[in-house]
Amino acid sequence: MGAAGAAMALAVALPTLSGCAGGPPATMPPASTAEDSDSSATATVVTSEIVGYWHRAQSCEELLATFEAAGLAESHSGWLQGNFYGGGEGPTSGDLCVGAEGPLEHSHWFTETGEFGSHDQAGEQVDGGDYVLVDSDTLAFPSHSAEFGHDGEILVDFTVDDGVAVFQVHVPDPCDAPCQDAHAWALSAFSSGPWATGDVP
Numbered sequence: 001m002g003a004a005g006a007a008m009a010l011a012v013a014l015p016t017l018s019g020c021a022g023g024p025p026a027t028m029p030p031a032s033t034a035e036d037s038d039s040s041a042t043a044t045v046v047t048s049e050i051v052g053y054w055h056r057a058q059s060c061e062e063l064l065a066t067f068e069a070a071g072l073a074e075s076h077s078g079w080l081q082g083n084f085y086g087g088g089e090g091p092t093s094g095d096l097c098v099g100a101e102g103p104l105e106h107s108h109w110f111t112e113t114g115e116f117g118s119h120d121q122a123g124e125q126v127d128g129g130d131y132v133l134v135d136s137d138t139l140a141f142p143s144h145s146a147e148f149g150h151d152g153e154i155l156v157d158f159t160v161d162d163g164v165a166v167f168q169v170h171v172p173d174p175c176d177a178p179c180q181d182a183h184a185w186a187l188s189a190f191s192s193g194p195w196a197t198g199d200v201p
Helices: 062-069 077-081 140-145 177-190
Strands: 009-010 051-059 104-110 114-119 125-130 132-135 138-140 157-160 166-173 195-197
Touching: 051 157, 077 177, 104 132, 125 140, 125 177, 166 177
Parallel strands: none
Antiparallel strands: 009 166, 051 104, 051 195, 104 114, 114 125, 132 138, 138 157, 157 166, 166 195
16 A cells, blocks of 8 residues: 555455345446546546446444444444434444344446446435545545545555455544544445445446
8 A cells, every 4th residue: 555654454344245136226427538628638547457336235233343443433423324224313322233224235336537436225326526546456535535624545445356346444543533534434435345346337
């Protein structure tokens, strides 16, 4: 990984994958091209095995374990509980996953032109932004760093092997409030896995 400073690598791996019933739930947004821009600059094309569409079923319990390891379970319970309570609030004390739905299907896409996004279990787009390839196996998410007011990078390592991707979120130490918010997002998005590749619709 090409970033300086201490970091804690967090990853949770599952023994089995959950397949997509009927394929990916919705279409990916069109990739931007140089012709779409007012400038004459040529669009940067990402060449990496991470480009594509990835899906898995996530559970509240998996995310809870990762958030506890990062020390963010109580302060950022809303991020870890996320979609598991049908839009409502989960418990604020005791077992933070009591009554949670799931596991729930979730997916990410990465385009050759640097766009990132996510679909929820209903096929609705729930996230979007950009990503950059820091090195051959590390991603950063500049638009999400800016969104949370984090002046550092959100770094996520990945491996791809035979159509399966595994991600590792690096939480800096120390990590101030905007840093914690940004990495709570990253943990909720990437800390569980592995993720199976799917056909781009």
